[in-house]
Amino acid sequence: MRVFVTGASGWIGSAVLPELIAAGHQVVGLARTDASAAAVTAAGAEVLRGSLDDLDSLRTGAEHADAVVHLAFKHDFTDYAGAGRTERAAVTTMCDVLEGKAFLFASGVALLTPGRVATELDEHPMRGPDAPRGGAEELASQYTNRGVRTVSLRFAPTVHGAGDHGFIAELVRIARERGVSGFVGDGANRWPAVHRADAAALVRLALDHAPAGAAVHAVAEEGVPAREIAAAIGHGLGVPVAAAPVDDFGWIGRLFAADIPASSALTRKELGWTPTRPTLLEDLAAGHYFI
Ligand SMILES: NC(=O)c1ccc[n+]([C@@H]2O[C@H](COP(=O)([O-])OP(=O)(O)OC[C@H]3O[C@@H](n4cnc5c(N)ncnc54)[C@H](OP(=O)(O)O)[C@@H]3O)[C@@H](O)[C@H]2O)c1
Structure with missing residues (x-):
């Protein structure tokens, strides 16, 4: 085509x-x-x-x-x-x-x-x-x-990977600026990735x-808890991890506080799609978000 x-x-x-x-x-x-x-x-x-x-x-x-x-x-x-x-x-x-x-x-x-x-x-x-x-x-x-x-x-x-300038990169930027990697509430809310x-x-x-x-x-991962994302960012930057008010996250706060899990079961079944690449936490552990 x-x-x-x-x-x-x-x-x-x-x-x-x-x-x-x-x-x-x-x-x-x-x-x-x-x-x-x-x-x-x-x-x-x-x-x-x-x-x-x-x-x-x-x-x-x-x-x-x-x-x-x-x-x-x-x-x-x-x-x-x-x-x-x-x-x-x-x-x-x-x-x-x-x-x-x-x-x-x-x-x-x-x-x-x-x-x-x-x-x-x-x-x-x-x-x-x-x-x-x-x-x-x-x-x-x-x-x-x-x-x-x-x-x-x-x-x-989050569509993540080396070179990402989206939401995860913004969370890393905020954590670096504040010297603490935050999550909202108990951080149990989930983000697909x-x-x-x-x-x-x-x-x-x-x-x-x-x-x-x-x-x-x-959607490769139905929902990664926000506190696990914050912990991986804290580890990568070498800063503490703690709950923070939603306003500390600026424009991204409302989204980062949301519990928004999503399935891709039908997509996988109907299109034969099988994600094989690193997970979000693996990608964060690889270090490229912190260079
Ligand atoms: N990345 C994510 O995590 C994510 C998650 C959910 C949904 N999405 C959606 O997926 C789509 C692609 O996202 P992305 O991450 O690839 O975005 P991106 O990296 O910001 O790229 C945006 C693209 O749109 C072009 N663009 C922006 N303004 C334009 C304009 N006025 N005229 C023509 N082209 C323009 C940019 O061109 P230039 O190169 O010239 O700037 C670039 O090619 C977007 O609709 C986004 O909202 C992304």
């Missing part, structure tokens, strides 16, 4: 590109800067210059592809509403021209069903134009009824095999 990938230069996208190319797909990556274009080219993909704010570039990419893997997102937590509006416009623009083709898009398992294990069959609670991420899952489901093979790629809140390489392998399987309207869970 000819696959248009947005976010091709990102943490997950840069692992997805070689995975798709190795499977024989022809990949075109969206790039908004020279540096991103160089990374996409180096991975062996074609470059389409454009951005999430240039809807014509997204339409062009989608029109000339058999499938879209949409991973780009504005991770601006000071304007999360704006990021949601951008996401909604991007999804609409691409899905409008994808009848008979596939649209796979990044979503998350976080906050699906706090306090209980989320499954692929749980509908996403973020609905409507003003919802976080622009209510993208519900929006995409409307296109499923219009002949687009939409597939929601629900990533664990997946290694980046396993997540990328799942994106390829979903592209090739997931049915229209599916949600797939990129």
Whole structure:
């Protein structure tokens, strides 16, 4: 297939590109800067210059592809509403021209069903134009009824590995700054996790095999207790580990305090996905988060 990938230069996208190319797909990556274009080219993909704010570039990419893997997102937590509006416009623009083709898009398992294990069959609670991420899952489901093979790629809140700059890296930064590695409450709340390489392998399987309207869970570990994450960070930094108020964690606090376990049993069964890479605690023990 000819696959248009947005976010091709990102943490997950840069692992997805070689995975798709190795499977024989022809990949075109969206790039908004020279540096991103160089990374996409180096991975062996074609470059389409454009951005999430240039809807014509997204339409062009989608029109000339058999499938879209949409991973780009504005991770601006000071304007999360704006990021949601951008996401909604991007999804609409691409899905409008994808009848008979596939649209796979990044979503998350976080906050699906706090306090209980989320499954692929749980509908996403973020609905409507003003919802976080622009209510993208519900929006995409409307296109499923219009002949687009939409597939929601629900990533664990930590897609970890060497070079990660996401949530775990932020927790490490906060612990280093405060001189203590914290958790909220008793730290028994759980976070799902997946290694980046396993997540990328799942994106390829979903592209090739997931049915229209599916949600797939990129979750290798159902839930790692927050206090174990904090302990591993404390060990890696050589700082004490202790309970801390949620406000000590800034914008990430509410999420780090949440109990958000998620299953991938259906994903594994239906797509034959078997995660094989290091667990989150193994990755933290390997030391690369603390360099
Ligand atoms: N990493 C995780 O733990 C995790 C967990 C759950 C869900 N997700 C979701 O998975 C997707 C991929 O995440 P990621 O970790 O790979 O993110 P990332 O490393 O921050 O990469 C984001 C990608 O989006 C591109 N991008 C950002 N703003 C753009 C704009 N205005 N126009 C065009 N491209 C733009 C970036 O391009 P540049 O290279 O040019 O900056 C980059 O390729 C996102 O939707 C994210 O929210 C990630």
